[in-house]
Amino acid sequence: MDFLSPLQDPNVRWVIIAVSLICTSASVVGCFTFLRKRALIGDAIAHAILPGICLAFMIAQTKNPLILLVGAFVSGWLGVLLIDLIVERSKLKTDAALGLVLSVFYGIGILLLTIIQSSGNAAQSGLDKFLFGKAAAMDQQDVVVFTIFSAILLIIVIALFNTFKLISFDRDFALVKGFPVRKLEFLLSVLTVLAIAIGIQAVGVVLMAAFLITPAAAARYWTNKLGIMVILAVLFSVASGLLGTYVSYEIPRMPTGPWIVTVLTLFTFVSVMLGRRKGVLYNILQRQRNERKMLRENILKCLYHLGEDDGRFGQMRSFDEIQQKRAFEQANLLKGLKKLKRRKLVKLYNQQAGLTEKGIEAGARITRIHRLWELYLTQYMQLPADHVHEDAEAIEHIITPELEQELESQLAYPLVDPHDRPITYNPNQNG
């Protein structure tokens, strides 16, 4: 397989392992920062890390990834502490604290970097690669360090998964329950800094934020469950990581990090459009489905009302008769009736339609809910009887059987609605 041929290159294998690890740890931590509405803290930490890397290099005079990682970690963590301190002890809001720490730390980092460069230290060449990443140039030593720290991070997250879940979704509840919320939040911050410090040497400062936020944002469109969200985020992230690495291998000089981020963002756009939970397209389909359902229920109700008028519920009626009772559009009426026929709720032939046994029951239910709701509005909301029809027209389509029962018992099974029309109950139901 041609696609797999790069794998024979050991350097490529190291890069693939490292990229997968970085993507995994960043996207897992990212899900929590996303849910805690701190998506941009990743950006701030990524910038705040730079002076630490420079200082570590100045002190140790080496580009050893472990030492740089320690420096990065310390200054990233200091950045988080300062952001929290500023928000807690001044009038400034989070966004200003983030931006301030981000730009000032980064500025100090650049200052230190230029001091190192002008000092003429031979070992410094390549240190500025931390700004923009060097994913394609990672070697075994980098990978060993990344692997150890990613493993530690993942073990901690898995071990404390449920607790982190609680403080992300319901901080107040966790406080009341006596969880050490502050300590746990602190631990989460530490893990975030760690994930960024691991990734930054590969993807650079600016793009690191994307590795945290973007997979979580994409995953959020598909599920409400944190566990599934984390798994999806990791899948999106690792898939993008591998694709990005492949592109940069195939096309000479192409940077890995930006390609990974571009693929990741495409995943997000697709999720925004198609996502099952609240994607744009899903919402449109849902709305159409609701409209069709309302049409069908209105037809049933109309046929039932006709039945009430002359006492013959199962009678076949011409389309004209139906449209005189309620102004359906011809095309809509036919579409709705056909669908109802398939569900065996109406009989349909020869330009005439009538309710089946099942249809009579369904029409009665809709009518009942409408009248119950009108009654509810007049009794509990003190609305005049001639104002309640519109509301009931809207609500009747979304009342569940449970709510229906609740309404019935709250109103003590009334027999007539505010307009003195009968409310008939289903003989098959108790009550």
Added chain:
Amino acid sequence: MDDFWIILTGALVASSCALLGCFLLLRKMTMVGDAISHAVLPGIVLAYLVAQTRASLPMLIGAALFGVLTTVLIEVLHKNGKLQVDAAIGVSFTWLFAIGVILITFFADKVDLDQECVLYGEIAYVPLDVWISNNGSNLGPISVWLMGANLLIVLAFVLIGYKGLLITSFDPMLAATVGISTAFWHYALMSAVSLTTVLSFESVGAILVVAFLIGPAATAYLLTENLRKMLFIAVGAGIVAAVGGYLLAVAVDGSIAGAMAACIGLEFMLAFLFAPQGGLLTAKQSFSKKDKQVVDLDFH
């Protein structure tokens, strides 16, 4: 003389940014400034490819287009996509920045740009690029003229728009009831930020723009409650940081932009610790952290 031009450029950028930064801060939108300053990168590269020149006008247009595109993308993800706003900002600007880096590498042989120069800028080169008039006289660095013009535009914007900006920043509800368009002032402010960011780019780089946008405004915000005073203090703090940063950079032989950002941080720290009201070390602590928690608990 070079020193003078560099400090003057820094001071001009600082003043424009400080004025706009105050309004960004009050609207809790400072991170949008950060996002714009990164997201205009592809606009600059594309403009460069199309116009084949580093002249400022094409770049300005390209970057301004992408500045607006960023704010629109954020709005669409947030409003239509129902993505929380901070995530919408993060997703948008990192993506556009990534596109910019890819474009630079893709056209590396045609584009005389690199991401480093865009991100840090090099204010030290300001005196080298001078405007020579037709009869051969030296009119000073181009950057000084550009940043001077930008400052005039920003000043005019703030003076003319003062009321609109004030009301829409502090009380959007009131603005809506008296018929002042929040959206108009939002996009007007964003355009001014885009313009300033892009013009400042070449001379001082993206990061220093962000530092100038946020730092002086945040410092001033800690020192006063009055918007007029806040604007003056912010401009003052920006200029002092520009001068102090230059001196620091010369003393340690390092990046001027970096040193200016460091001075901005120092100023903020001083205000944070010693502000007459609310300073960490000066004010009486009305609420310690523990009290706050008790209050929170009582409230629930």
